Amino acid sequence: MTTATAVPRSPLRSGQFRRVVAAEFISSVGTQMTTLALPWFVLTTSGSPARMGLVFLIQILPVPLLSMPAGLLVARWGARRVTVVGDVCNAALSAAVPALYLADMLPFWALAVIVALFGCVASAYLSAQRMLLTETIGSDEGLVTAGNALFETATSTARLVGPAIAGFLIARFDALDVLWLDAVSFAVSAALLTGLPRRAPAPQAPPAHNMAEGVRYLVRDPVLRTMSLAVLGYGTLMPVVMLALPVLARTRYDADPHVAGWLLAAWGGGTALGTVAVARIARRVPPVRLAAAGGLGAALLLWFLPWDQPVTTLALTVAAGCMFLPGVTAPAVALMTLRPPEHLRPHVVPVFGAVVFVASPVAYGVAGLLFEQLAVGTVLTAVAVLASLCALLLLGLARRPGTR
Template sequence: MTTAPAQRSPLRSWQFRRVIAAEFISSVGTQMTTLALPWFVLMTSGSPARMGLVFVIQILPVPLLAMPAGLLVARWGARRVTIAGDIANTVLLAAVPTLYFAGMLPFWALLVIVALVGCVASAYLSAQRMLLTEAIGSDEGTVTAGNALFETATSTARLVGPAIAGFLIAQFGALTVLWVDAASFAVSAALLTGLPRREAAPEPLSANRMAEGVRYLFRDPLLRTMSLAALGYGTLMPVVLLALPVMARSRYDANPHVAGLLLAAWGGGTALGTVVVARLARRISPTRFAAYGGVGAAVVLWLLPWDQPATTAALTVAASCMFLPGVTAPAVALLTLRPPEHLRPHVLPVFGAAVFVASPIAYAVAGVLFEHLAVSTVLVAVAVGASLCALVLVNLARRPAD
């Protein structure tokens, strides 16, 4: 009598590992550029306004083009769009130092390059998530775990990328960092080139299909509720992130080490949370997991407004961020898998566009609030909002599965 061999987890497949490795490498490069490009603009122009304009120009195409970009992903396929995005980013980022050293980089040309990078990102972000699903299959638990590990790579990149960039800028200058980022996208493209192609009939580019995806998201009660709750947390947490340096200034004698500790706690908590989600995702349904994560984050956020030692504050920040992947990873998994296959490339970009619109607005509003209100007052309001989102998720988890 023989025993059938245990089925190998898709998360251990070489395809999945290549996707995660490509994401991590390109994300590290991107996080390095997030520091290096503004620093380059500020040092060469001396204008904070120009530096801020670069941020706006890069972000703006993402929400504007996210839904049309879904049509491109549906037509070309996630693998092809991701590789094309890697190649385009390699060329665009390498063009900045090349043109600058050739004396051919006026500010308007830099803005054009940055805008093109944002246009590439509009399709690249959703294509990466679809590629992840293609690599590991369509089981909800596995996709939730895969998305959590995907976010682990991104969160870890947020930790190490700026630190590497700071060292390279000090030693070699900001333009060297842009060369490194260009190389990271080239490596990502090389890693993804070997993935097997997913054969599918090409889908004609159709605005009707895009509109159908939008209607599906708003008509499906589960996706609509999950998306709104996840968007709620995505709007509230930027306020917390902006509060951290304000807390360091007002509560801890403007100590820059405390500010660094709080920011490190943010990244470390998020990375730890994604690992936990990856290990437990196949044991818990996505809606229940989101409810657990939402409640945990809301409870911990109630501790943040009160005065406390810096170490305790850092632990509180880390704990609140640790629970958030429990909301975001299940939400992305459901947005990826629940729609019919022909609508999947058109549903996820709607959520992505909403997040990209909400985050800058949240930063802008938070900046005004911290000018006129105490940081503790704003953080109490954040805790109230998080509690309302948690109640929505708990109510969703209590509904019978359909």
């Protein structure tokens, strides 16, 4: 008599994983709508790219500044609890902007405060999301890389859908009206994650010891150190490209919000296609080699952005370049969450997040000033040069003996 052997179900097909990805997609759609609506509101009302860049800077700045205490919070509360509380806070903040605007109580300083609070929440929210994802699928390197790629698929698909919807709504209603939908999306995300089972926290060493060890581990490990430097480069350059898209819509394409929406949608659509490809090959290609290939492809496509071209070809160029970005981000996140010892992971991941985000506030602020002083094509050419250097760094890591 032959007994059939049950095939274990992949964690990527579990209900918990699907709920985490669904929550990410829904909240990201609202966030990506706001990513267009809020800077478009600032740009069209003030006419200043520098002020638009300042809004991005204020939102991102708390992330690197608060990453260390955020790691302690995630370690103490757990990833699920931090993510749910973050969703609730983000829903309240999103609703506060249009509510205050309707009450004629939204001066620029008040908007800046709300945007800064978004950044404070994100300092713990972003790393908690990644830890929650790892908790649902285990510690297999290939599975975690594939899971991160699918997670990025949800995020990048939202980047495709969100800006396009926002451009449509902004043209017919008002930019700040879009934030009501962002608030709803965070509320739905919190509801999806509320029922997930809690995971008992790993035994923790004293917090100060763990934070110091997390930094030391990241610096000592050659793979994580080199990967962090490369991701730092892309974390500096890609915000400049994103900020350039509404500027291009305003200066080259008759200040059409539809164009701005479609360019940001092309960014998300290309990234979505890239994440699907990464999810399919992640278990066959070592993470370091995958990151090198992704970095090289993205750098090559960035050289086509400075050209003065029809909006259709520009959107295709943006989409093609962004197809390669998940090849860098998914392996980097997988390595950061799996290479350190388990008790250090809640502290190494926020340190890595700080590395990624530390350059973003500077990039947004400087980019806004550059776009006021220089032609957008000149700035984008400099971005392509620096991205090529980051790709060479990853290629050197992939050729190093003993790396995976």
